Amino acid sequence: MFGRSKTTQTTDAPVEESPTPGAPGQGKGRPTPSRKEAEARNRRPLVPTDRRAAAREERARARAQRELEYQAMRTGDERHMPPRDRGPVRRFIRDHVDSRWNLGELFLPLAAVLLVLQMVLLNTQPEIAFVILVVLYVYVLAAVVDAWFLWRGTKKRVAAKFGPDALPQGATMYTVMRAFQVRPSRLPKPQVKHGQRPS
Numbered sequence: 375m376f377g378r379s380k381t382t383q384t385t386d387a388p389v390e391e392s393p394t395p396g397a398p399g400q401g402k403g404r405p406t407p408s409r410k411e412a413e414a415r416n417r418r419p420l421v422p423t424d425r426r427a428a429a430r431e432e433r434a435r436a437r438a439q440r441e442l443e444y445q446a447m448r449t450g451d452e453r454h455m456p457p458r459d460r461g462p463v464r465r466f467i468r469d470h471v472d473s474r475w476n477l478g479e480l481f482l483p484l485a486a487v488l489l490v491l492q493m494v495l496l497n498t499q500p501e502i503a504f505v506i507l508v509v510l511y512v513y514v515l516a517a518v519v520d521a522w523f524l525w526r527g528t529k530k531r532v533a534a535k536f537g538p539d540a541l542p543q544g545a546t547m548y549t550v551m552r553a554f555q556v557r558p559s560r561l562p563k564p565q566v567k568h569g570q571r572p573s
Contacts (some may be wrong), residue, residue, distance in 0.1 A: 455562060459562055468565070477513070479555065
């Protein structure tokens with residue numbers, strides 16, 4: 375017990391070295407940015423610095439989009455048509471209207487001719503001018519009745535082909551307004567001829 379010296383035990387275990395910054399799997403090798411720096415880097419101005427240039431770019435984009443939609447309505451390319459003209463139901467409605475002779479499609483040219491005649495004859499032959507005006511009103515009434523029959527037929531055909539709940543909102547006005555347009559001026563352009571049954 376006395377006289378014995380305590381020996382210091384040595385271990386051969388290797389000393390663990392501190393990870394080297396940037397080593398693979400042991401850190402990113404750069405200081406983490408502060409919150410203030412990250413917010414400053416992500417901050418973008420809400421208002422463009424050059425408002426005139428931004429307005430010009432926006433007008434150019436809108437003009438290009440309108441031109442694309444116009445060309446699509448002329449060619450029948452439904453991918454680029456306005457949303458109100460897309461879809462198989464809208465296409466079927468257009469084809470049904472275009473395949474039919476409608477009194478409404480002759481209304482504008484006939485009304486222009488009759489009104490000119492009515493104004494020319496108003497002072498010289500008022501009786502004939504009155505008759506022309508009555509004829510115009512009768513034609514308007516007949517065109518409205520024809521449009522009503524058109525809508526009834528369109529509604530039945532759409533329900534038979536796509537189901538009773540397939541009619542989109544605003545389909546009535548969409549059908550009637552197209553029926554009252556002169557055929558060459560309709561957009562999208564007619565894809566069927568008069569008398570051709572729509573598919």
